[in-house]
Amino acid sequence: MPGEAESSRALTDDEMVSLCSEFLNAGTDTTSTALEWIMAELTKNPRVQEKLYHEITKAQQQRGDGDDEEVSEEETHGMPYLKAVVLEGLRKHPPGHFVLPHRAAEDMEVGGYLIPKGASVNFMVAEMGRDEREWERPMEFVPERFLPGGDGEGVDVTGSREIRMMPFGVGRRICAGLGVAMLHLEYLVAKLVKEFEWQEVAGDEVDLTEKPEFTVVMAKPLRVQEEEEEHTEEGRG
Template sequence: MAVLRHLFAAVALPVTLLLLLFLFRRHHQKKPHLPPGPPGWPIVGNLFQVAFSGKQFTQYVSDLIPIHGDLFTVRMGVRTLIFIAGANLAREALVEKSLLFVNRPAENPTRSVFSCNKLTVNSALYGPEWRSLRRNMVSGMLSTSRLREFSDVRRAAMDRFIDRIRAEAASAGGAGAVWVLQNARFAVFCILLKMCFGLELDEETVVLVDALMKKVLNTISPRLDEFLPLLRPFFSGKRAEAMEVRREQIETVVSLIEKRREILKSPRDYPGAAAFSYLDSLLDFQIEGRNTAITDVELVTLCSELLNGGTDTTATAVEWGVAQLIDKPHLQQRLFEEINAVVGDDDPRPVTEKETEKMVFLQAFVKELLRKHPPTYFSLTHAAVKPEKLGGYDIPPDANLEIYFPAISEDPRLWSKPEEFDPERFLTGGESADITGVKEIKMIPFGAGRRVCPGLAMGTTHITLMLARMVQAFEWRPSPEAAKVNFGSKLEFTVVMSPPLRATVVPRK
C-alpha cells in the first residue's frame, strides 16, 4: 500500500500540473469571432430554446434574420450552425470562395453507417474521391445525352402516372379526389428505379422499395444525441432500429443489383430491361485514390443516393405546383392553352418533354415554383476546409454552414412583391434569375458553386413534364372537403404541404 501511495503521489503532481496548463491555455486561447446570434446556455447552447420555442425550425431561423442580419450563429449542443440568409454572402461562400467552403461537416454515427463513411457524391469530403464519384454520376447518368436516352422511360412512367390518377379518381365514390404527393412520388420513383437499375418492376415492388427508402430518410434525421453525445447511451434502442433498417436496405437493394447482373450476362432474356443503367457505370468503376473495387454494400449506398436525391424533391415541387394551379385557375387555364397551342387542339397524343422546352409560360411557372416553394429550405450543409473568413467573421472548419433559401428567394431587395406567386415576373415583368447561381444569386433551389446539385437538369425535366401531363389530362380543382387550398407546410426530408394536398380532377377528354 505504501508503494502505491508513493506512486500515486509521484503521478498526481505532474498530471495536476498538465491539467492546470490545459485549462489555462484553453481559457486564454483566442476564441473565434463568430457571427452574432441568440445567447445560449452552457453546454446545450440554443438547443432547448429551439426545442421549446413552439415553432418549426424554419420559422425559428426566419425570426432571427431581422434581429441578427444575413449571417448569424445558432449553437445546438456540440454543433455550431452558421446561417447565411443573404444573396451577397451566399455568393461569397459558394462562388467567390467556393474552394474554401467546399467541404462537408462531420456526420453522426448513424448517418455514417448509411453513407459508408461519406462515400456518396453529396457527403464526400472535397478531394479525389468526391471528384471521381461526381464525375461518374454526371457522365454515367445525369448528363444531357444520358437523360435523353431515358425519354421513353419517362413517357411510359407518365402514362402509368396519368392512368393511376384516373383510376384513383374513379374509385373515390364519384368525387374524383386524389392524393397529389403520393401519386407524384410513385411516378418519379418508377423513373428513377429504371434509370438506376434498368429493371421493369411491378407496382408492388415499386411501393415496397419506395417505402424502404422513405424509412431510410426518416432514420437518418437528426436526433438529440447528435447534438449532445453524452446522451447516446439513452439512444441505444434507436441505434439498434437504425441498424435493422440498414440491414433491410442492403438486403433489398442487393437483390436488385443481382437482378441487373443477371440481365447484363444475358440481355436477350430480358426484353423489358433498359440497355443502360446508373448501376452499370458503378460495377467496374474505380474510385480515384482507392485500390479496392466498390463493394456491394457501397453500391447500395450509391444507388440509394440517386433514388432518394431525386424522388422527394421532385414530388414535393409537383405538389406545390398543383396547389398553385388550383388556387389560381387563370394560371392553369393559361398553361392548358399553351399546351394545346404547341401540341394542337385536336391531337390526342400526350405532350412530350421536347415540346415542354418550347413552352415559355410553363418554363416561367416552374421557375416561379422553385423560387416560391424550393423543395428544401436549406442547402446541403457546407463546411470550411480550414479556418476562414466570411462577411468579416470567423468560420471554424467544424461549424455547419447552412444557406437558408427563402431568405434569398423572397428578399424584397431582390424581388418585386416576393410574397406573391407570379410567373409573369419572368416574362413581361422583366425579372430574371439563374437557378444555377453562375451569373447571379437570387434563387438557388439546387445550391450553387462546386457542389451544386448534379441532378438539377433531371429535376427540372421531371417537374416540367409532370405538370404539363397533369394539366393536359385533367382540370384540377379543390378537394371535396375544402373550398380553398391550405398552404400550410412542415419540414420532413423536404418541405411538404401540411395537410397533404388532396385535389379533385376532372378528365379533359
C-alpha cells in the same frame, strides 16, 4: 478529413443502406415534393393554370398535333410560361430549405460577419427565394416574373450570373440531377394541366402550410378525388 485507413476501409452494411436511402430519397422525394407544391399553386391560381393550358394547346397546334395527342418532351422545350411556372414553384417552395452544409476553409468576412475557419455554413434556400429585397410580392405565385420584363428575368438557378435562388445548390456541389429534375417537372406539369382542370373543393380548400420531413412537404397533402364525386379535378376536352 478522414485518415488514410478510414478512407480506404470497406463500407458497413448500415452505411450502404443509409447511402442507398439517401440516393433514392434525393432523386425522388425532391421531385415529387416540388411537383405537389406546383400543382397546389396551380389549383389555387386558376388564372395561371388557364394561361398555361392555352400555351400547351397552342404549342401542340403549331406542331400539328390534335387535342387528343399527348404532350411530348420536345413540345415542352418551346413553352416559356411552363418553365416560368416551374421556376416560380421552385422559388417559393424549394423541396429542401437547406442544401448540404459547407465548411469554411479559412477565416473570412461576409456581410460584416466573421466566419471562422472550420465553421459549418448552411444556406437558407427558402429565405433567399422569399426575400422581399430581391423579389416583388415574394409570397405570391407569379410565374410572369420569370418572363421578359419581370423581376426574375434572366435568373439562372445554377448561379452562374447571380445567386437569387438556389433550389439545387450552386457551384461545384450543385445537384447532379438538376437537368433531369427540370425535365421531369416540366413534362409532368404539362401532362397534368393538359389532361385535367384542377379545382378546389368548397370546404376542403388547398392548404399551403409547410411540414418539414426529408423535404419540406405540404402538411395537408394534395388529394385528388374521383370524378363522380364533388371533385378536385375535371377532365378537359
